[in-house]
Structure formats: C-alpha cells, structure tokens
Amino acid sequence: MPKPLRFAVVLWWVVALLLLLEIAAMWFDRGGLVEQLMRAEGLPAADAARRASRLLVSQTAFGLVLAAGYLVLGAFVQRRRAWARIALTGFAVVHLVMLLGTGAVLGPQAVLLVLGVVAAVLMWRGTSGEWLTGER
Numbered sequence: 001m002p003k004p005l006r007f008a009v010v011l012w013w014v015v016a017l018l019l020l021l022e023i024a025a026m027w028f029d030r031g032g033l034v035e036q037l038m039r040a041e042g043l044p045a046a047d048a049a050r051r052a053s054r055l056l057v058s059q060t061a062f063g064l065v066l067a068a069g070y071l072v073l074g075a076f077v078q079r080r081r082a083w084a085r086i087a088l089t090g091f092a093v094v095h096l097v098m099l100l101g102t103g104a105v106l107g108p109q110a111v112l113l114v115l116g117v118v119a120a121v122l123m124w125r126g127t128s129g130e131w132l133t134g135e136r
Helices: 001-028 032-040 045-078 080-101 106-125 126-135
Strands: none
Touching: 001 032, 001 106, 001 126, 032 045, 045 080, 045 126, 080 106, 080 126
16 A cells, blocks of 8 residues: 555544544533533523533534544555545545534634545545556
8 A cells, every 4th residue: 555545544544533532522511512502592501401412412423423434434445445535535525515514614623624635635646546446
C-alpha cells in the first residue's frame, strides 16, 4: 500500500475516533446542554432535560453511524477495494454537507473537516489509485 493511501486511511480512522470522543464529551456535558436550552429557549427544566435527551440520542446515533462508516470503509480501502474509496468519498461529502447545513464548522468540526479534506486528497492521488485498481 502506498504511504499516502496508508496515511489517508489512518486519517479517516482518526476522524472516526474524534467523532466518538465528541459523542462522549456531549454526554459528559449533558447538564450544560440542559442549562443552555433553558437559557436560550426559555424552557422549564423538565422540558429542557427531555429535549436534551432527544438531542443527545439523535446526535449519538448519527455520530456512531459516521464513525462506523469511516472505520469500515477505511478498512475496505486498506484491503484494496477500489469501490470503498468512492463510497468513502461519498460518505465524507454527505458528512460535509450536513456540517455546512447546520453551520457547525467551528471547533472540533473544523478539525474533522481539515482531516477529511487531507485524507480525501491523499486517497485520490495517482499512486493510491494505481494501487487500488491494480494498475501497477
């Protein structure tokens, strides 16, 4: 496996790990989310707690799907499956559009975006494509 492609796969796995860490951080700061909902939307404590729980569950499910996708598709790229590079790129584009659509492009999301762009560029370099398609 060419070094740029190996580095790209590792970067996708780092993106997955950071997503999992972000999920854990959201759950550890659950109380902060409840307070933020109470303050920003004027919700009573019980309503804010229910809404925070729904948000956490949906964000956790979405984050787990993304992390699993990056891990599994990265493993398929490593196993020389050319289709996985296309699937991984599509997966990353969907993730990017969702981040941009929510306006969440600061903080940890900015790091994920930069890592994803670097990984995608490395994954589509000529040497990576030649190795994946067996042209070498």
